Amino acid sequence: MFVLAMRSIRQRPGRFLATLLSAFLGAAIIMTFNSMHDTAARSGVDPVSAQTLTTAAGVVGGYGTLLVFFAVASTLTVNVRQRAAELELLRCSGATPAQIGRMVVGEAVAVALVGASLAVGPAMLGGQVLLGVFQDSGQVARSVDHSFGALALVSGAGITLLAAAGAAFLAVRRAGRGSRRRGGARTFLAGAALLAGALGTLSTFAFSATDAALMAAPAYGAILLSVGFALLSPRLLKGVLERLPLSGGSGWLAVRNLRHRADGLAGILVSLILFTAVATATLYMQAVESDAVEASGLTRSVDAKNLETLNFTVVGIIVVFVCVMLVNTLYAATTYRSREFGQQRLAGATPGQVLGTVGAEGLILTVTGLAFGTLAALAGIIPFTLVRTDSVLPGQGLGIWLAVVSVAAAATLGTSLLTARRVLRTPAVGAVAVAA
Amino acid sequence: MFRAGSRHPHDTGPATEALRLVKVTKTYGTDENAVTALDGVTLTLGRGTFTAVMGPSGSGKSTLLQCAAGLDVPDSGIVRVDGTELTGGGEAELTRFRRGRIGFVFQQYNLLDTLTVAQNTVLPLRLAGRRVDRERAREVLVSVGLGDRLGHRPDQLSGGQRQRVAIARALVTEPRVIFADEPTGALDTRSARDVLGLLRRAVRVHGRTVVMVTHDPVAASYADSVLFLADGRLAGRMDTPSADAVAERLAHLGDDTMAGV
DSSP, X not given: OHHHHHHHHHHOGGGGHHHHHHHHHHHHHHHHHHHHHHHHTSXXXXXXXXXXXXXXXXHHHHHHHHHHHHHHHHHHHHHHHHTHHHHHHHHHTXXXXXXXXXXXXXXXXXXXXXXXXXXXXXXXXXXHHHHHHHHHTTSSOTTOOOOOOHHHHHHHHHHHHHHHHHHHHHHHHHHHHOOOOOHHHHHHHHHHHXXXXXXXXHGGGGSOTTOGGXXXXXXXXXXXXXXXXXXXXXXXXXXXXXXXXXXXHHHHHHHHHHHHHTTTTHHHHHHHHHHHHHHHXXXXXXXXXXXXXXXXTOOOOHHHHHHHHHHHHHHHHXXXXXXXXXXXXXXXXXXXTHHHHHHHHHTTOOHHHHXXXXXXXXXXXXXXXXXXXXHHHHHHHHHHHHHHHSOSSOTTOSHHHXXXXXXHHHHHHHHHHHHHHHHTTSOHHHHHHHHO | OOOOOSSOTTSOOSOOEEXXXXXXXXXXXOGGGOEEEEEEEEEEEETTOXXXXXXXXXXXXXXXXHHHTTSSOOXXXXXXXXXXXXXXXOHHHHHHHHTTTEEEEETTOOOOTTSOHHHHHHHHHHHTTOOOOHHHHHHHHHHTTOTTOTTOOGGGSOHHHHHHHHHHHHHHTOOSEEEEESTTTTSOHHHHHHHHHHHHHHHHTTOOEEEEEOSXXXXXXXXXXXXXXXXXXXXXXXXXXXXXXXXXXXXXXTTSOOOOO
């Protein structure tokens, strides 16, 4: 089975590109930040510098691990779903489920290993740049040299490999079992997340304006709220669709398609909601905080600077990962619809109308995701701004939000439309026949 | 794009020929790998006729149907549907040409799983931006025996029922010509009989013209006439066919390839 796994990777390197990219990015980020642990452990590093370095490594390293797991899991789930026919063929040729599982896990581990090895070089450079950033802002002493040691290497490679193996295992198991409905648990979790999120944002009012931990409560509150919305996303989408009176061939078809596929599209909405909420909430709170410190005329402490660096880093990492997941999931989902597009064209849709349908679907998805993401972010931002500055909304204007929105919209609409256009190059009769 | 006559595509003008092909040629591949799927096919089908096209695999049946139906553009030759000539253009152009003139019934039904029976039926009207007459759509669905299945989705129907939805969808736009590609290929004999009966009724009652590609001599016997195709050329014609006669002719098709009709 391992030989088969290697052969399938060699024959179809393109299919593993998304997994490789997530593994590579994940390993690079984890190694970059964990090399701060190595650096801090060197002899002769003063306690303040060491503190800054280990905090950064701890926070981003934790986030990174979670993200690697989600990203690799999402790309592998897509990969396994795309290969349903191939896996079925193996099953018919006498492969046991365990053998197929070993093959897919073997492939994932091999791809993750390649990704992790590729990440070593960039991570070394990235670690030096990161240390330079800390030194330029005075958070770390100039005398500290960068060190890329065992901890960075082992944790980066180890976490990436474990995440890949675990994600592959889950993906195969889920594919083999078929979809199971767990509506009850999901609703309960969503309710719990929403409740905890609401409590989190409200507890902001218990802090005073200058508390160091002021940002934590609304930030986690906003994230929890967005998780709650994300868990409810199929239902939210259906609710939105009930109220959409779209006429015209493309729009009409788009609404009906989405209604039917609402459960399958949840993954895309989850990414959109989390991305919007985390990016908007973090960036606005940081901006409010920085401006408030500046207005008060105080010089910022090392802790405050650390927080700022970390916030921007975390948002940057999330943006990259969510974009990879979004693009990969949408690309796969759209390619998968080749036959459906062929059927629409044979029923009298021009290629322009098919693209119109895809565009309308993408737009509805984007607007829904952005709306609920923004709602969650606002729930965190407003209490924070109230406590910190006594105004209701941040004075930074819509700039940050517009930037977040355009990244999300460009990723969603761009991927759907470009992929659909490529898919439409197959003649309709051929597209219908291939999958038949 | 189309050299149309002065007539509106939907009036009942003087043209008595629903479909006309003149020296239609289609070649796939390039140079030494080239395969001539159609080799100068000329034929005329009158309005209100039911014609079966038969021939062994690789004889060019499907290519003939795709070229005649505006799904593909022939390399040379003329295709006229209901008096209007089909002249190249992009896919959007071909799609607009097909709308209202041509209806399809495929072996694999090609219904959209996301839409109900009623929604599938009116889809061509919606896409063409035409008025959707729900009552008329219901009538058509009742006439194919699916009056009680309007809200079902295709995956809740049997193969025969799905094919009847496809026929209703092809009828609802009131096209001049209905092309059927192996419409009974995936059906049991009883469902196949129902489907063929509906196609015949579309010709007799509604005055449509039906062109059906098939392997099955029994299916072909429902048609008014059968055209035989071999190696991309017409190899004979049989009027008021019986299943036995068609099977007999098909078995000896390779023996003496006749030129023309």
